Amino acid sequence: IEPRLLLPRISSDRSRIETKDEDRLRQTATTMLIRVRTNVGVWRVDSLDAAAATPSDVLAGIAKTRPHVSYESPLSSDPRCDRPLDPDRPLSDQGLGHGSMIHCRVDASTCAEQTAGGAGGAGPPPSSSSAGDGGGGAGGADGGGGTTRRVIDKDGSIRLVHAEGPSAGGAERGFRKGQLALRDMKMAWTLQEFTAMDDKYNFTIKRQDARFVGKGGLHLESSAVNDFQSYLRRFQFQQQRFGYLYGKFVDEEDEEKEDDKKPAESSGSGGWGARMPESEEKKVRKNAKVIVEAIYEPPQEADPDAAEGFVILDDPQEEDVDALAELLGLERVGWIVGHPPREEGFQLSSAEVIMAAELQLESAGGVEPTPFVTVRVTVGDDGNVAVEAFQVSLQCMEMVAEEALDVGPNPGFCYVNETFTAIQEGKPSPTVENNFFLTLVPIHGYQSDAFVSKFPRANRAYDDRAQTHDEMRKQLSKSGQSGWTFVDLLSDFALLLYLCKFLDVKTDLPKICHSVKDREVPLDDGYKIIISSLAGMDGSY
Secondary structure: OOHHHHHHHHHHHHHHHHHHHHHHHHHHHHEEEEEEEEOOEEEEEEEEEOOOOOHHHHHHHHHHHOOOOOEOOOOEOOOOOOOEOOOOOOHHHHOOOOOOEEEOOEOHHHOOOOOOOOOOOOOOOOOHHHOOOOOOHHHOOOOOOOOEEEEEOOOOOEEEEEOOOOOOOOHHHOOOOOOOOHHHHOOOOOHHHHHHHHHOOEEEOOOOOOOOEEEEEEEEEHHHHHHHHHHHHOOOOOOOEEEEEEEEEEEOOOOOOHHHHHHHHHOOOOOOOOOOHHHHOOOOOOEEEEEEEEEEOOOEEEOOOOOOOEEEOOOOOHHHHHHHHHHOOOEEEEEEEEOOOOOOOOOOOHHHHHHHHHHHHHHHOOOOOOOOEEEEEEEOOOOOEEEEEEEEOHHHHHHHHOOOEEEOOOOOEEEEOOOOEEEEOOEEEOEEEHHHHEEEEOEEEEOOOOOEOOOOOOOOOOOOOOOOHHHHHHHHOOOOOOOOOHHHHHOEHHHHHHHOOOOOOOOOHHHHHHHHHOOOOOOOHHHHHHHHHHHOOOOOO
């Protein structure tokens, strides 16, 4: 480096430290990253034009590393791929932004990744006899199988093996772990260009003081939560289990007290860590409270060896759950996880923090504030159940969207991917304590006046009650007693989901749910007869 360049470098570094967050946000405003969830994993497509990129550009980005993917469903905004994206409309016009998740299904046999050293052609990997065809240097030739390198076996034969890393022989030369060498990207770099690119991989860790739920906090339906924790008690809280929370986001009134505005005005970046620039110029409206009406536990198996403590299984009723929630005017507002007792101060594991960020990203449609909540249930040393609610910070959401956080050997810390740098107290840190990403949400218990929570839950093993017609008869036969009506007892999310197995979700359930939502609308006698018959009742309802 010539001496005359040292002073500009020092000056540039100082300026970079002072304005790094602002620079990152300006870059994020012009480019964005989209995550594609497929049946074989999640793929990232970055460096997309935030204003003009279309789904076609996402497909082109995928093709750069997976040129032979065969799509079984188009890119869609929902996991069931029922709402395909318009391939010619900008993603921003379709409600998608930086960090958003879109979905598709692919033929798993066509998804082999071709790394930077690959030649891009089709066909099988070359054999040792053709290793010299087509040149290749240290990386060897590649007919489409990605980066390879030559190794010498004990018998002296030479063969090609897959080489992990960005380019053959160049892993150590990458400007960051897992990245190409600078000269492989571009022959000439200015200091400004390099620092701008490097800043994309740096995160200055900041604790978020403000939550994105208003003063009303979280209202949990007491019966639903009690049923969830009662099931965990069957295993002495030694098995982890999770469920999705369905309810409503309730907006706060337009008139806000002045003291409600002070935290956002006094913290510069709004207390959210890295924020979009416009958040400093306008106040983002909060939801006054989150109301939970029901809990749905998808199929899962407890697995102490899994990072989350459980394995999520395929859910044949996934479409029915979403359709039923929509018919009842509900949406997914959070998730709940039960786990064994932990040491004091250990709130959520790194796997739970990352899963919470993934779910918040899905709820917000990208790296945006969202009232989506995470609830944890456990038991204390005194045997009393503890229920707490959290949200992860916007910075955590951004880091998860960039795949900068990993699960490591210590579950109390999120491990920083080697490609990225987390800066704490002015120094790089390989880990971030989970609590840095968490904000506490106040909880209020309440009894729903619209729904009951009495029917056995689906997808539970070793429970003392199962979903059967006999259980349906026991519940509905209380009609006319203690002030219960037939529709009151029918207004049970678990029971209505059970009925989805026997009634048409598109024709029958809308009419039934209409009466459940609006008690002024009487339930058709024909449906009463059908449901009573399914329950084995004598017809009195």
